Amino acid sequence: MKSPLPLSLLTLVLAGMLWPAVSFAQHAGHSGSQPAARRPAPSLSVGAAFAPSGELWITGLDEKVRLFVQSSADLGRSWGDRRVLDTQGDRIAADGENRPKIAFGPKGWVVITYTKPLPKPYTGDIRMLRSEDGGKTFSPVFTVHDDRQPITHRFESTTFDSKGSLYVLWIDKRDAELARARSGGKRDAYDGAAVYGKISRDGAKTFEPDLKLADYSCECCRIALVETPQAGMVAMWRHVFPKSIRDHAFAPLSDLGKDRPPTRATEDQWELAACPHHGPGLANAAAGGFHSVWFGQRGGKAAVHYGLLDAAGKPVGPVRDLPDERAEHADIAASGNNVGLVWRSFDGERTRLRAWLSKDQGQRFELRELAASGEDNDHPRLVSRNGETWVVWRTERGIHVLKLFS
């Protein structure tokens, strides 16, 4: 069954006049579902991915804070019914940096992951549901990691590579807890957390053991994952360098369990004893290496930055600020000569959805206004298929899907 919604539901300022290539599509939302006064609004954070069939799938929390999946065969113009999944009563973290995710592999494999906050503050488990029939049915939910201490296992990132191996990475404090215990309880016994990961070769039926990728990650930011032709899966995350410098680190997932120091990927020198709540984005560059986007503070100025990394993850060339001093939570994608960045920006009344587009591999960019909303909204996400990249943006009234480049 389809559930189209009228365009008038949202005061979106579409890019149609500014950017004819943008198409506007709607809406997995539900009218008449405004939360009651003084009742917490449900989180709008969603994960999105294209299925092998070309359908766009999303997963998130509904108005009753239940995990759902929903799919669209026409790039968001209409959506199938929401299907609520059994999560055995789990609480589910769903803020912008830590949201439910969905990933598709071969052989009908689909996984959905989320963080389950535990009763003790700052703790959580990474939970997963798996499917072998393309998402028609899902398994009972299970915990991904071997470590079952009631500590931090949060901010997971999940993806299949082109060979069908499933990678799950997350922020993990087992080493921090151990260091603190060994030190007699010193808070500064360990800087930040660690990045751990796990691999499955059979669609999440079985997993290899938990393996550490790096010590001293930041504790409250998303992890970027990208598959490269040369190095396989690679990751970029916010890291705690000596003296509490919050720059970013990069490592191939072939380093899982090998106790190798990661590569420093940014050089902002942002000294901060606090949580930025802002993780990086990463995309393959056609000329080799990577396009990256991250939030940081350089010389006292906070901004979202764009820069290039070489194939080893080291920064190369100039770092550029996005042309929006209020930009936040940017995402990035690239294909061939096209590079696209999207972000949101609040001006005091409305949230603008904006994009920076390049057709020459990042040498020159053009600013685009994609949409605006006075409603609460999620971070924008980019999803790609067959060289095309789309923006998925959830507001209170629905899911909005806009073409970024092709």
Add this chain to the structure above:
Amino acid sequence: MCSSFFRSVTLCGLFAVLVAAPAVAAPKGVRVFDKTTWAQMKRDLPRPSVVVFTTTDCAYCPAVIEALASDVKKGQSKANLVIVVMDGAEQPEAMVADKHYRKGDAMYVFQGQAMALRYSVNPDWRGMTPYVAMFARTGEPKFAVGRPSAAEVAQLLGKP
């Protein structure tokens, strides 16, 4: 310690006690921080006061709250400590139970667009936590990311 401002908001209902998800009881002492709250705080908070904005996944926040609680409550010069949990609206009972949050004289949870609420506090705030607003005896609040310096706390308390 509970100031007349905090008593008044409880008694008069200027800030409604949070009514969370249907199954969740509304714990006393947890108030809604909505789009009007910051302006009211600026107008009505007793001086000096310090307001700490925190999140439940901010690992740095407990230590900063503890340190601030110690800093502003010792000696003869004291300040009120207000805790604002930006992602606590769905679990107010956990906010009340948290030993760190209980160090505050009052506790709030964000209700509404977090981005707009942050903007109402300070348009330059990019979401880092803990974010600390310090209301000295007079003047506009000053802001700090992370634990304020000893000099900032001294200025807050009006010490030389």
